[in-house]
Amino acid sequence: MSLVNEIDYGTPASLSGKMVTLTIDGNEVTVPEGTSLMRAAMEAGIQVPKLCATDMVDAFGSCRLCLIEIEGRNGTPASCTTPAMEGLVVHTQTKRLKDIRKGVMELYISDHPLDCLTCAANGDCELQDMAGAVGLRDVRYGYEGDNHVFAKSDGHANDRWMPKDESNPYFTYDPAKCIVCSRCVRACEEVQGTFALTIEGRGFSSRVSSGMHENFLDSECVSCGACVQACPTATLTEKSVIQIGQPEHSKITTCAYCGVGCSFKAEMRGEELVRMVPYKDGKANRGHSCVKGRFAYGYSTHKDRILNPMIREKITDPWREVSWDEAYKYVANEFRRIQYQYGRNSIGGITSSRCTNEETFLVQKLVRAGFGNNNVDTCARVCHSPTGYGLKTTFGTSAGTQDFDSVEHSDVVMVIGANPTDGHPVFASRLKKRLRKGAKLIVVDPRRIDLVRSPHISAAQHLQLRPGTNVAVVTSLAHVIVTEGLFDEKFIRERCDWDEFQDWAAFVSSPEHSPEAIEGLTGVNPQTLREAARLFATGGNGAIYYGLGVTEHSQGSTTVMAIANLAMATGNIGRKGVGVNPLRGQNNVQGSCDMGSFPHELPGYRHVSDESTRDIFDRLWGVKIQDEPGLRIPNMLDAAVDGTFKGIYIQGEDILQSDPDTKHVAAGLQAMECVVVHDLFLNETANYAHVFLPGSTFLEKDGTFTNAERRINRVRKVMSPLNGYADWEVTQNLAKAMGLNWNYTHPSQIMDEIALTTPSFAGVSYDLLEKEGSVQWPCNEKAPLGTPIMHINGFARGKGKFIRTEYVATDERTGPRFPLLLTTGRILSQYNVGAQTRRTDNVMWHEEDRLEIHAHDAENRGIRDGDWVKISSRSGETTLRALITDRVSPGVVYTTFHHPTTQANVITTDFSDWATNCPEYKVTAVQVGASNGPSDWQVQYDEQARQSRRIKILDAAE
Amino acid sequence: MDSESHKTTAEKLVYMANQIATFFHSQPMDEAAAGVAEHINHFWEPRMRQQLFDILDQQNNGLDPLVLEAAKQIRKPGTVSV
Numbered sequence A: 001m002s003l004v005n006e007i008d009y010g011t012p013a014s015l016s017g018k019m020v021t022l023t024i025d026g027n028e029v030t031v032p033e034g035t036s037l038m039r040a041a042m043e044a045g046i047q048v049p050k051l052c053a054t055d056m057v058d059a060f061g062s063c064r065l066c067l068i069e070i071e072g073r074n075g076t077p078a079s080c081t082t083p084a085m086e087g088l089v090v091h092t093q094t095k096r097l098k099d100i101r102k103g104v105m106e107l108y109i110s111d112h113p114l115d116c117l118t119c120a121a122n123g124d125c126e127l128q129d130m131a132g133a134v135g136l137r138d139v140r141y142g143y144e145g146d147n148h149v150f151a152k153s154d155g156h157a158n159d160r161w162m163p164k165d166e167s168n169p170y171f172t173y174d175p176a177k178c179i180v181c182s183r184c185v186r187a188c189e190e191v192q193g194t195f196a197l198t199i200e201g202r203g204f205s206s207r208v209s210s211g212m213h214e215n216f217l218d219s220e221c222v223s224c225g226a227c228v229q230a231c232p233t234a235t236l237t238e239k240s241v242i243q244i245g246q247p248e249h250s251k252i253t254t255c256a257y258c259g260v261g262c263s264f265k266a267e268m269r270g271e272e273l274v275r276m277v278p279y280k281d282g283k284a285n286r287g288h289s290c291v292k293g294r295f296a297y298g299y300s301t302h303k304d305r306i307l308n309p310m311i312r313e314k315i316t317d318p319w320r321e322v323s324w325d326e327a328y329k330y331v332a333n334e335f336r337r338i339q340y341q342y343g344r345n346s347i348g349g350i351t352s353s354r355c356t357n358e359e360t361f362l363v364q365k366l367v368r369a370g371f372g373n374n375n376v377d378t379c380a381r382v383c384h385s386p387t388g389y390g391l392k393t394t395f396g397t398s399a400g401t402q403d404f405d406s407v408e409h410s411d412v413v414m415v416i417g418a419n420p421t422d423g424h425p426v427f428a429s430r431l432k433k434r435l436r437k438g439a440k441l442i443v444v445d446p447r448r449i450d451l452v453r454s455p456h457i458s459a460a461q462h463l464q465l466r467p468g469t470n471v472a473v474v475t476s477l478a479h480v481i482v483t484e485g486l487f488d489e490k491f492i493r494e495r496c497d498w499d500e501f502q503d504w505a506a507f508v509s510s511p512e513h514s515p516e517a518i519e520g521l522t523g524v525n526p527q528t529l530r531e532a533a534r535l536f537a538t539g540g541n542g543a544i545y546y547g548l549g550v551t552e553h554s555q556g557s558t559t560v561m562a563i564a565n566l567a568m569a570t571g572n573i574g575r576k577g578v579g580v581n582p583l584r585g586q587n588n589v590q591g592s593c594d595m596g597s598f599p600h601e602l603p604g605y606r607h608v609s610d611e612s613t614r615d616i617f618d619r620l621w622g623v624k625i626q627d628e629p630g631l632r633i634p635n636m637l638d639a640a641v642d643g644t645f646k647g648i649y650i651q652g653e654d655i656l657q658s659d660p661d662t663k664h665v666a667a668g669l670q671a672m673e674c675v676v677v678h679d680l681f682l683n684e685t686a687n688y689a690h691v692f693l694p695g696s697t698f699l700e701k702d703g704t705f706t707n708a709e710r711r712i713n714r715v716r717k718v719m720s721p722l723n724g725y726a727d728w729e730v731t732q733n734l735a736k737a738m739g740l741n742w743n744y745t746h747p748s749q750i751m752d753e754i755a756l757t758t759p760s761f762a763g764v765s766y767d768l769l770e771k772e773g774s775v776q777w778p779c780n781e782k783a784p785l786g787t788p789i790m791h792i793n794g795f796a797r798g799k800g801k802f803i804r805t806e807y808v809a810t811d812e813r814t815g816p817r818f819p820l821l822l823t824t825g826r827i828l829s830q831y832n833v834g835a836q837t838r839r840t841d842n843v844m845w846h847e848e849d850r851l852e853i854h855a856h857d858a859e860n861r862g863i864r865d866g867d868w869v870k871i872s873s874r875s876g877e878t879t880l881r882a883l884i885t886d887r888v889s890p891g892v893v894y895t896t897f898h899h900p901t902t903q904a905n906v907i908t909t910d911f912s913d914w915a916t917n918c919p920e921y922k923v924t925a926v927q928v929g930a931s932n933g934p935s936d937w938q939v940q941y942d943e944q945a946r947q948s949r950r951i952k953i954l955d956a957a958e
Numbered sequence B: 001m002d003s004e005s006h007k008t009t010a011e012k013l014v015y016m017a018n019q020i021a022t023f024f025h026s027q028p029m030d031e032a033a034a035g036v037a038e039h040i041n042h043f044w045e046p047r048m049r050q051q052l053f054d055i056l057d058q059q060n061n062g063l064d065p066l067v068l069e070a071a072k073q074i075r076k077p078g079t080v081s082v
C-alpha cells in the first residue's frame, strides 16, 4: 500500500477546445489554449520550481521562483502566469534562472524557522522541497534583522512575531512559518467562496489574517479546510497531523455525511486515520470538502460507541451484553414467534440512507425473502419520497437529471426550499463560483438564507414566501411564463404531450394563479415574482435545485411536479446547465431508494405488482414475493398502535428523533414486542429497543454510496470494524439465523446481484468502478460508462407529462392559539439528528438548537435575545433559547433539529404529503412564550432515556 | 399525555384518502376517480385497504365523494396470507 499521489499541475486546466503546440526543454507538447507554461511543462513531465502556484486556484505570480526563459523574448517571465502559445521555445533550467531561484529561496529561508526535523510538515513541505530542488546550500542572511520567526529579538519583544492561532479545533495557524504566498487566501475565495482570509499589510510586514483581527474560530471561516490543503508549508496544518505524524498510505473513499458524496483520500498510518483530504479526481467535489467530511470523523472512535450486542426482555430492564450468536438467535426466535402468533405481515424492517447500497439491498432482501412480506421502508420517507413520486410521474425516473459539473454551464439558477451553504456545502461552493462569474440567482425560501447575500453574490430575486405556499408560487411562475408567451414551444412539441401541455397551460393561465391574485396568500410581491419568472424563462440555461423545503409539505409531491412542469415549459431539460436537481439530505438517500427500500417497489423502482419483475427475484432467491405493497413507516407505527405490527429491524436510523410527532413514534415502538436497533450508538430509538446490534462506520467497510447526481462511488475499508463486523455481515448472519442460505464473502458479490436483477445497474461492477472511479446510473448496455445527464433525446417515460398543480392550503393553520408558523432546517457543522457530529469537535460551532424569531414577534412577547422560550403546537411543547434575527419574516419562526434535548419533533404534527406520507416538517402552527427551563416532556424524556441506557456490567464468571 | 393531534388509524385513513382525492379533484374529470383508485392500489397495504372498505360500509364516514366513486376500482384485499 502507498499514498495515492496526485500531480499538482500548478495552475487550473484550461477548458478551451483549441490546441497549441510548443517546445519545452526540447520536448514538444500540445495543450489547450490558455494553459500556463507551468502546466504545459508539467504535462510534459517537467516540474518547474514553484511556491505560490497550485492547481486548485488561479495563478498569482508573486514568489518569482517559477521563472523561465523564452527564445526570442527578453526577461524571465513567471511560468505560472504566462500562457502557452503556438511555436514557443521555452527553457526551464538555465544558469540565469538557477541563480535567481537560489536568491529567491535564500530570502524565504532567512525568514523561516529551521526546525524542519520537528516540524509537522516534515516530508510534506513544499518550501523544503523547493530548497532541495533549487540546490540551496547556504543562506547568507542571518536572523538578526527583521523577522517573523522569534518572539523576542535582542531581548526585546519582536513586534512582527505573532503567536499561533489554535482556536479552530481541527487546524492551527502558525504565522511564524508563513511565506505569504496567498494560496490560502485564494483558496478561501475561489474554491470555498467565503472570503474569510486577507493579506494584511504590505511588503515584508504582510501577514495572513482571518477576518478583522479575529481568530479563526470567531471569524467568518467555515472550516472547510481548503486553505489548509493549499498551504505549502506547516503554517496551516491539521492538528491530527501534528499529533500523529505524516500518513504512509491512503485509499479513496466517499464521505458518509451528505448527498453531495465527496470523494476523499483517507490518509492512514497503519489502522489510524491521520486525515481526510478531498480528492481532486472526485467527480462530485473536484477536490473540495466541507468541515463535516474533512474533519468530523472523530465519532468513529468515540467512547459512546457500543461494541457488543445487547438484549433485554423489557425496555425497562437494563441492557445485558451477549454474544453475537445469542443475539442473532434471540432475534430470529422472536421474529418467528411473532409471525406465528400475529401473522406473516406483523414484522418489518427499515433500511438506512447512511448505509451502503449493498447493505440496504440486503435489508430489503431480508424483509422480502426472509420475512416474506414487503414491510420495508427507509428514512427517505421523511425527506425525499415526493421527489421520487413527482419526477417519476412527470419524467419517468425517480432522480435528479444532472451531474454537479452541470452548474458550470448554468445562466440562471433557481434554488427552492434549500439552503446549500449549510446543507450541501461543497455544491454551494461550486454554485457560488458560477454565480461570481455572472450567472443569476433566484431564491424561493421563507428565510433569508446565506446565499441571498454573501460576499460577491446577491440574488437577483428572493421570493420570501410564507411556509406552505410553494405550489401557489411555482404555479404562478408558470402563469407568468405561459401568459406572457415565454414558453419554449419547440421543445414542448418535440418532447412532451402537446395536448397535456395545452390542458396545463389553460389551467395555469387562469387569473386565480396570477402573482397579483396569490399575493395575499404567499406574501410575495407580484412584481418580484413576475421578474423572477421572466428571468428564468429568458435568461439562458435555467437550472432548478431544490431541497427539503419543497418535499416536506402536505403538497410536497405537487410542488415537485410543479417544478418539473416549469423546467419542461421553459425547455430546460436534457442538456448541460439545466435540469431539475433534488439536493438529497443524507449521503445515500438516492441509493437506498434505488435499492428497493420502499414497500411498494423492488430495486430499480419497479412496482411489486409487476409479475415479470417479481419473477426475476423469485427465481434467483427461490421465494414467492408478495404482490401487494407493504407498510410505510407511519403506517407501521399506526399498525403497531392498533396491535397488528409487532417487530422491527431498524438499521442505522433513529426514527424516534427524525420522524415527526415523537409521541406517536414512541407509542408505536412501545407497542411492539421486538424492536431491533442496529447502530453505532444507543440512539433515541434504542430507548425502546429489545435488541441492540452494534454497527460499523464507513471507514470500516467496503461498499458503494449513490449521491444526489446518481453517482455510484466506492466506499473503501481502511480499518477493521471496532465491533467486529461490517453491517452487511450482521444482516447476513441474522438472515442465516432465520434460515436463509446467504454466502456473500464480499460486498462486490452483492453489487453483482444488483446488476443482475436491476436493468439500470446492469453494467455496474466493482471492476468498472475501479477503472472509472465512479459511474452515474443508468449504466447498462446503452450507456456502458453511465449517464451524467438524463433525458437528452427524450424523456425516460416517452413524452414528458404536464400535470395540473392546484394549490391546497395545508390544514396546519395559524389561529389565535398558535399564531406563528414554525419551519425547520439544518446548519453546516451538524448533520441530521446529529448522532455523529455531536460526537466531534463540530459542537464548537453549534452547541444547541436556537429558535430564530423576528424582532417584532419577540418584542410582542417580551423575549430578548438568548432567553429561554417555550414553543408549543397542538402536538406538544419544548423549550430552547431564542435568537432574534431579521432572516425570518414576522409571523415565521425557525429552528434546527440537531440536538435530542430540543426534541423539535415533539412539536411537529402528523400531517404529511398526500402522495407519499412524507411528513410536513416545514410548517407547524406554534405559539412562543417566555419560559424558565425545560418542559415537563423534556425532563421526563431525559429521565426515561437515562434509565433505558443502563447497561448491566457482566460478572467475571459469565 | 395525548394531545389533539393523535387521531385513530381510521381517522388518519379517512384524512389520507381525502387528501388524495383533493389532488385528483384538480385533474381532468375523466381521470380523477381512476387516479384515486390507482394511487390507493399502488401504495396502500392490504390492511389499510381493508380498513378503508370497513369505513366505506359506514354511514357518514366523512370520505370525499370522489373516494366513494373510486371505491369500485379499489382492489379488495384477498385473505391476508399468514
Ligand code: SF4
Binding pocket: A184, A187, A188, A192, A194, A195, A196, A197, A210, A220, A221, A222, A223, A224, A225, A226, A227, A228
Ligand atoms: S477553512 Fe475554508 S473557510 Fe476557513 S479560512 Fe480556510 S478556506 Fe476559508
Ligand code: SF4
Binding pocket: A177, A178, A179, A180, A181, A182, A183, A184, A185, A208, A227, A230, A231, A232, A233, A235, A236
Ligand atoms: S498560510 Fe500558508 S498558504 Fe497562506 S500565505 Fe502563508 S504559507 Fe501561503
Ligand code: SF4
Binding pocket: A255, A256, A257, A258, A259, A260, A261, A262, A285, A289, A290, A291, A292, A293, A294, A424, A425, A426, A427
Ligand atoms: S458533508 Fe457533504 S459536502 Fe461535506 S464533505 Fe461530506 S459529502 Fe462533501
Ligand code: FES
Binding pocket: A049, A050, A051, A052, A053, A060, A061, A062, A063, A064, A065, A066, A067, A078, A079, A080, A081
Ligand atoms: S509559482 Fe509562479 S510566481 Fe510563484
